[in-house]
Amino acid sequence: MTDSGTPPMGKVSARQRRSVQRRMDILRAAMGIFGRRGYMRGSLIEIAEVVGITHAGILHHFGSKDELLLEVLRYRDEADFEELAVERLPEGLELFDHLVRTARLNATRPGIVQSYAVLSAESVTDDHPGQEWFRNRFAGLRRILAEALREVCAGHEPGEERLDAAASVIIALMDGLQVQWLLDREAVDLAYATALGINAVLADLTGGKAVATG
Amino acid sequence: MTDSGTPPMGKVSARQRRSVQRRMDILRAAMGIFGRRGYMRGSLIEIAEVVGITHAGILHHFGSKDELLLEVLRYRDEADFEELAVERLPEGLELFDHLVRTARLNATRPGIVQSYAVLSAESVTDDHPGQEWFRNRFAGLRRILAEALREVCAGHEPGEERLDAAASVIIALMDGLQVQWLLDREAVDLAYATALGINAVLADLTGGKAVATG
DNA sequence: GTCTATAAGGTGATAGAC
DNA sequence: GTCTATCACCTTATAGAC
Numbered sequence: 212m213t214d215s216g217t218p219p220m221g222k223v224s225a226r227q228r229r230s231v232q233r234r235m236d237i238l239r240a241a242m243g244i245f246g247r248r249g250y251m252r253g254s255l256i257e258i259a260e261v262v263g264i265t266h267a268g269i270l271h272h273f274g275s276k277d278e279l280l281l282e283v284l285r286y287r288d289e290a291d292f293e294e295l296a297v298e299r300l301p302e303g304l305e306l307f308d309h310l311v312r313t314a315r316l317n318a319t320r321p322g323i324v325q326s327y328a329v330l331s332a333e334s335v336t337d338d339h340p341g342q343e344w345f346r347n348r349f350a351g352l353r354r355i356l357a358e359a360l361r362e363v364c365a366g367h368e369p370g371e372e373r374l375d376a377a378a379s380v381i382i383a384l385m386d387g388l389q390v391q392w393l394l395d396r397e398a399v400d401l402a403y404a405t406a407l408g409i410n411a412v413l414a415d416l417t418g419g420k421a422v423a424t425g
Numbered sequence: 426m427t428d429s430g431t432p433p434m435g436k437v438s439a440r441q442r443r444s445v446q447r448r449m450d451i452l453r454a455a456m457g458i459f460g461r462r463g464y465m466r467g468s469l470i471e472i473a474e475v476v477g478i479t480h481a482g483i484l485h486h487f488g489s490k491d492e493l494l495l496e497v498l499r500y501r502d503e504a505d506f507e508e509l510a511v512e513r514l515p516e517g518l519e520l521f522d523h524l525v526r527t528a529r530l531n532a533t534r535p536g537i538v539q540s541y542a543v544l545s546a547e548s549v550t551d552d553h554p555g556q557e558w559f560r561n562r563f564a565g566l567r568r569i570l571a572e573a574l575r576e577v578c579a580g581h582e583p584g585e586e587r588l589d590a591a592a593s594v595i596i597a598l599m600d601g602l603q604v605q606w607l608l609d610r611e612a613v614d615l616a617y618a619t620a621l622g623i624n625a626v627l628a629d630l631t632g633g634k635a636v637a638t639g
Numbered sequence: 640g641t642c643t644a645t646a647a648g649g650t651g652a653t654a655g656a657c
Numbered sequence: 658g659t660c661t662a663t664c665a666c667c668t669t670a671t672a673g674a675c
Contacts, residue, residue, distance in 0.1 A: 654661105
């Protein structure tokens with residue numbers, strides 16, 4: 212809360228830089244372990260092994276396992292933006308192209324997809340530490356998609372209820388396809404099915420005018 | 426494997442009937458606990474408390490926690506059919522009406538929905554005991570839906586790839602909507618959004634001819 | 640900042656009495 | 658069929674040395 216520890220403006224000690232780096236190492240390792248094993252089955256000990264320290268070291272940096280999870284979730288969003296080289300979310304029809312592109316990218320990184328799929332579903336269990344985070348995340352996504360859909364539908368005005376439902380459906384089919392794909396990568400074409408689903412919803416709302424090619 | 430313990434044809438002792446009943450009690454309790462807490466967080470001790478016995482009693486009936494999970498998953502399917510009073514799965518367009526009706530029913534039983542949503546996503550974690558079961562289940566569902574879609578599209582022939590993808594999408598949006606709905610029941614209208622999504626895919630495949638009303 | 644040691648508690652599974 | 662008792666193990670978290 213206070214800045215008692217802050218060094219003179221503009222200067223960051225090598226010590227602090229190393230500490231930040233260590234936190235990042237831990238976050239990356241935790242994302243991998245939580246993704247592969249789930250939050251509950253993934254242990255601090257496993258994560259610590261990946262980083263090359265003991266679990267006490269992790270608790271020194273993050274305080275508790277719950278807190279580590281929340282930081283992992285925040286970190287995941289940033290990593291997503293970096294890899295897509297996107298500085299701000301696109302608007303209107305462009306957003307749906309972006310979603311199809313994301314699906315294509317996701318098909319090349321099962322680890323990250325798994326972390327998201329496992330943790331989001333696990334978060335609906337009673338008293339899960341990530342529950343509020345995911346509730347807010349989904350609410351935010353629905354708002355963004357509903358807004359983009361409204362833009363794409365300019366002239367039709369499908370009604371608030373319909374826009375909201377369509378936004379939920381697009382998010383839902385992307386997430387649901389990821390689970391099926393993770394279980395059987397040969398049987399499900401993640402990018403193709405995602406594009407088909409999104410375009411079906413777009414066509415339904417616009418009468419067949421809007422198409423996302425990715 | 427052998428029938429060494431089978432009594433004379435047509436006769437079942439009261440002892441055996443009580444044992445079967447006990448197993449059912451355990452399965453119901455396990456479905457509730459695994460649904461609320463996930464497989465990993467849910468413990469045999471919690472389940473035993475609900476039934477009114479100790480966890481050793483559960484292991485007597487099911488052998489191991491993993492085996493109990495698999496039996497719960499099998500049991501869930503049967504319970505579904507009973508509650509919908511369906512003896513066989515409908516075909517063609519009727520199947521999609523059935524899916525919308527199922528969504529409407531599901532909106533009245535978050536516990537069951539949660540057990541399915543949590544366990545299916547948890548199953549994608551490494552070495553999860555339910556993994557093969559869910560892989561087979563999704564494969565079976567995709568086959569059934571693709572077949573029904575082919576029927577509905579009679580005349581258009583959208584191509585195998587397209588049918589399979591559409592089948593995946595319909596299953597995916599239903600599952601994904603459940604997760605969003607579980608996290609925020611006021612923000613998501615499960616039945617309405619499910620109907621919208623299914624009809625969007627149907628319209629996309631049939632050119633707007635087929636509609637599922639539920 | 641990282642370690643070792645340990646606390647405090649939960650877990651699934653087994654053995655054997657009744 | 659259910660119990661009690663126990664095993665062997667794992668977990669998160671804390672305390673304090675270095």
